[in-house]
Amino acid sequence: MLTIPAQCVAESRIAELDFNNIEFGKIFSDHMLVADYKDNEWQSPQILPYGNMTMSPATSALHYGQSIFEGMKAYKDANGDILLFRPLENFRRLNKSGERMCMPAITEDIFMKGLEQLLRLDAAWVPPTAGCALYIRPFMFATDDFIGVRPSASYRFTIFTCPVGAYYGQPLKVAIEPDYVRSAEGGAGFAKAAGNYGAALLPARKMQERGYHQLIWTDAKEHKYIEESGTMNLMFVIDGKLITPPVSTTILAGITRDSVLQLAKDLGYTVEERKVSIDELVEAHKAGKLQEAFGTGTAATIAQIATIHYNGEDMDLPAVEDREISNHISTELDKIKTGETPDTHNWVHRIRL
Ligand SMILES: *Cc1c(COP(=O)(O)O)cnc(C)c1O
Numbered sequence: 001m002l003t004i005p006a007q008c009v010a011e012s013r014i015a016e017l018d019f020n021n022i023e024f025g026k027i028f029s030d031h032m033l034v035a036d037y038k039d040n041e042w043q044s045p046q047i048l049p050y051g052n053m054t055m056s057p058a059t060s061a062l063h064y065g066q067s068i069f070e071g072m073k074a075y076k077d078a079n080g081d082i083l084l085f086r087p088l089e090n091f092r093r094l095n096k097s098g099e100r101m102c103m104p105a106i107t108e109d110i111f112m113k114g115l116e117q118l119l120r121l122d123a124a125w126v127p128p129t130a131g132c133a134l135y136i137r138p139f140m141f142a143t144d145d146f147i148g149v150r151p152s153a154s155y156r157f158t159i160f161t162c163p164v165g166a167y168y169g170q171p172l173k174v175a176i177e178p179d180y181v182r183s184a185e186g187g188a189g190f191a192k193a194a195g196n197y198g199a200a201l202l203p204a205r206k207m208q209e210r211g212y213h214q215l216i217w218t219d220a221k222e223h224k225y226i227e228e229s230g231t232m233n234l235m236f237v238i239d240g241k242l243i244t245p246p247v248s249t250t251i252l253a254g255i256t257r258d259s260v261l262q263l264a265k266d267l268g269y270t271v272e273e274r275k276v277s278i279d280e281l282v283e284a285h286k287a288g289k290l291q292e293a294f295g296t297g298t299a300a301t302i303a304q305i306a307t308i309h310y311n312g313e314d315m316d317l318p319a320v321e322d323r324e325i326s327n328h329i330s331t332e333l334d335k336i337k338t339g340e341t342p343d344t345h346n347w348v349h350r351i352r353l
Contacts, residue, residue: 131166
């Protein structure tokens with residue numbers, strides 16, 4: 001078993017944190033994990049005080065975008081154990097993203113043991129409060145200082161964490177994007193690669209200026225089929241069936257998406273993974289059969305959609321309280337993540353302190 005050398009902070013910054021009023025993404029836990037790749041292998045990881053990194057202006061990730069990330073959450077259960085939700089899936093997905101971006105695979109040992117030791121050290125930062133969690137950001141970027149377009153020979157893998165408050169998101173107003181494209185077949189849309197998110201900012205901001213929280217991406221070829229939204233996969237309930245677009249090279253394979261589909265099947269709902277056209281949504285809405293729409297992702301687990309805009313019209317959906325399927329699954333999933341209900345799928349990775 002790998003034991004990672006840790007250089008600990010002299011004094012924790014935890015007193016700066018108000019657990020009753022956590023601002024998202026602003027306060028970072030005391031430590032971070034760092035591992036460097038050079039000479040064709042991962043060097044021994046280290047745990048260091050969270051802090052700035054120095055780098056050359058020629059650092060290749062900044063110029064050519066070899067940079068990938070993950071996002072996951074840790075919770076505290078009633079005994080104070082730390083619970084991670086399906087972390088191996090994040091590990092596997094990071095390596096899929098890395099493969100597409102021509103980056104080396106991180107080892108399971110560095111990812112999992114690094115994560116575990118980092119969380120043990122910063123356990124006090126995992127909020128005990130209901131609804132709150134410790135957000136975990138593993139990422140990897142190219143570190144060669146070389147100005148030439150080629151895969152870097154050196155990389156840095158890092159994990160840092162930050163406490164996040166409960167997600168009291170109001171139901172979203174979203175608009176179907178008629179022009180811009182996030183991802184095309186054969187591209188890298190399935191990867192959590194930094195550039196995908198940079199390129200999505202302008203279209204998203206334009207939709208926000210028109211009064212919508214988020215946009216819904218459609219396929220690059222015809223703008224006819226629904227893809228996903230922001231950092232969420234999308235699901236619809238039409239005529240009592242849970243329907244979601246299949247994952248492909250253009251859609252990111254969300255771990256929440258997969259978990260929601262599994263739970264829906266467990267609970268006896270009909271699930272269909274197939275293309276969903278804009279026309280189908282419009283028709284279903286007209287017929288009064290578009291009962292639910294929501295996004296799935298680590299941030300909110302399930303984010304309800306109140307309104308879908310398309311082509312000059314707002315389609316308003318039934319009240320959130322009346323959404324049987326998503327509310328049922330959302331409650332079950334939260335109970336599994338926080339250890340309140342038996343974990344029959346072995347999704348929870350428990351760290352006993
Ligand atoms: C991260 C992400 C998701 C959701 O994935 P989860 O594993 O459920 O958090 C969906 N779409 C995109 C584009 C994402 O980046």
